[in-house]
Amino acid sequence: MARRLAPEVNAGSMADIAFLLLIFFLVSTTIETDYGISKRLPPPPEDLQTNILIKEKNLFRVELNQLNQLFVEKKPLALKELKTAAIAFLDNGGGVEKEYCNYCKGARDPKSSDNPDKAVISLVNSRETNYETYIAVQNELISAYEELRDRDALRIYGMSFKLMKAYLKDGSYSGNKELLKDQIKQIRLMYPEKLSEAEPVTAAL
Amino acid sequence: MSIFKNKQKATLPVISTASLPDIVFMLLFFFMVATVMRKDTLIVKNELPYADQIEKLDKKNMVIHIYAGKPSSRYKNVGTEARVQLNDKFADIREIKPFVLEEMKSKPKELRPYLTTALKVDKNTKMGLVGDIKNELRSVRMLKINYTTRSGDAIKNLE
Numbered sequence: 001m002a003r004r005l006a007p008e009v010n011a012g013s014m015a016d017i018a019f020l021l022l023i024f025f026l027v028s029t030t031i032e033t034d035y036g037i038s039k040r041l042p043p044p045p046e047d048l049q050t051n052i053l054i055k056e057k058n059l060f061r062v063e064l065n066q067l068n069q070l071f072v073e074k075k076p077l078a079l080k081e082l083k084t085a086a087i088a089f090l091d092n093g094g095g096v097e098k099e100y101c102n103y104c105k106g107a108r109d110p111k112s113s114d115n116p117d118k119a120v121i122s123l124v125n126s127r128e129t130n131y132e133t134y135i136a137v138q139n140e141l142i143s144a145y146e147e148l149r150d151r152d153a154l155r156i157y158g159m160s161f162k163l164m165k166a167y168l169k170d171g172s173y174s175g176n177k178e179l180l181k182d183q184i185k186q187i188r189l190m191y192p193e194k195l196s197e198a199e200p201v202t203a204a205l
Numbered sequence: 206m207s208i209f210k211n212k213q214k215a216t217l218p219v220i221s222t223a224s225l226p227d228i229v230f231m232l233l234f235f236f237m238v239a240t241v242m243r244k245d246t247l248i249v250k251n252e253l254p255y256a257d258q259i260e261k262l263d264k265k266n267m268v269i270h271i272y273a274g275k276p277s278s279r280y281k282n283v284g285t286e287a288r289v290q291l292n293d294k295f296a297d298i299r300e301i302k303p304f305v306l307e308e309m310k311s312k313p314k315e316l317r318p319y320l321t322t323a324l325k326v327d328k329n330t331k332m333g334l335v336g337d338i339k340n341e342l343r344s345v346r347m348l349k350i351n352y353t354t355r356s357g358d359a360i361k362n363l364e
Contacts, residue, residue: 011226018229025236034268035259036323036353044343064332068363079363127333131326132362134335135254135352139359142258169263 037138042197058113060089060121064137066128079136086144088112090119090191103152103190116148120194141195148191157183249274249290254328255357262351267319269308269347271301273334274327287330289338298334301341309347321349328362 042048062082063071070077072085093104095114104115113119121141125134146161153161164184167173173180251274262268272290276283280295289296291304309317322342326335342350 011223014226015222015229018226018233022229022233022236025233025240029236029240034262034265034323034353035356036262036351037256037258038260038321038349038351041339041343041348041350043348044346079360125332125336127331127336129332130328131330131332131335132254132328134332135256135328135354136359136362138352139256139258146258 037135037142039138054120055114055118057094057111058118058120060086060113060119062121062123062137062141064123064125064129064133066126068130068133070133070137079140082137082140083144083147086121086141087147089121090116090144091148092119103155105151116191117189120196122196124197142193145191145193149187152190153183153187156187161187245270245272245290246293247272247290248277248280248293248295249288250277250327250329251325252328253325253353253355254359255361256352256354256359257356259354259356260351262321262323262353264319267312267316267321268351269305269320269322270325271322271338272325273330273338275329287327287334289334298337298341301338302345305342305345305347309345319349320347321351322347323351323353325353 061071061073063074065071070079070082072082077085088106089112091104091106092109092112093101093106093115094108094110094112095101095118099114099118101115106112123137123141149161153159153164157164161184164180164187167175168177168180168184249272251272273287274290275285275287276295283295289298289301291300296304305322309320312320324335324338339350342348
């Protein structure tokens with residue numbers, strides 16, 4: 001018996017179908033750009049303790065007025081200099097005895113912050129401030145914290161804070177993740193992000 | 206005559222297009238994998254500011270999006286004042302609370318603390334509106350937020 005050959009299927013139109021789908025996906029694609037500054041909002045006003053007193057010297061006032069001008073401690077400042085000013089304030093370590101900061105490398109000015117744990121940055125903006133400027137200021141302040149964290153992570157654990165965070169997210173990281181988590185927590189404790197956006201209550205000192 | 210005919214046949218070799226579907230399929234799969242369908246159609250201007258201290262928003266299904274900005278050119282009839290967009294509609298500030306609560310309800314209880322709100326705000330919006338949105342979020346205890354930005358030097362914002 002002669003073997004019957006399977007009839008050949010004409011695949012010429014397959015390309016057309018594939019093209020159609022391809023064009024559909026090409027048009028509907030938005031390569032997603034979901035990156036951003038993560039923040040934690042303070043709890044609602046009724047939950048807040050109102051009688052926290054902050055010494056004036058531990059407070060770093062950053063203000064943005066309706067003309068998008070930046071004022072730090074009531075003096076105008078260029079955005080480029082904000083990071084250096086914030087680092088100088090956070091890293092000052094002017095405290096003595098109980099409040100002494102042994103890892104600070106700042107000027108130890110008794111008129112500036114005691115230690116990074118006590119130092120609070122207060123950001124006040126006007127309703128007319130542009131969102132763009134606000135984000136730029138937020139970004140600079142966060143980068144000040146990150147730089148200090150980087151410095152001490154490098155000193156204590158031999159790798160930058162950024163790298164530590166990247167390793168924590170990396171599934172193929174071979175080291176001890178629990179240990180890494182603890183170390184990150186430790187660094188965060190050394191430089192806690194105390195960025196207040198509410199109207200701060202200050203002690204009359 | 207017959208000689209002429211033969212000659213013409215020889216000059217037209219058939220190009221095989223059999224591998225064309227393979228190439229197209231390869232491209233197709235790439236785009237299928239890379240595609241993220243946009244959930245909301247933007248009806249506000251949404252040019253994001255620049256920042257470089259940014260984190261990736263990992264879990265796409267655990268993100269609530271709130272857009273704000275001036276109405277885009279097709280919606281001039283709404284006015285030129287910056288507005289909030291929830292889902293596909295313009296919304297009032299007061300509608301944020303029920304919207305966020307509804308989104309929270311749709312997620313399993315154990316995952317709710319991990320929900321993040323992404324604020325996709327146009328760079329030319331005034332902070333008053335953003336502050337109002339933040340206050341609304343605070344009052345429903347939706348405290349994890351993310352200011353969605355483009356990646357770049359923050360100094361570029363001031364140019």
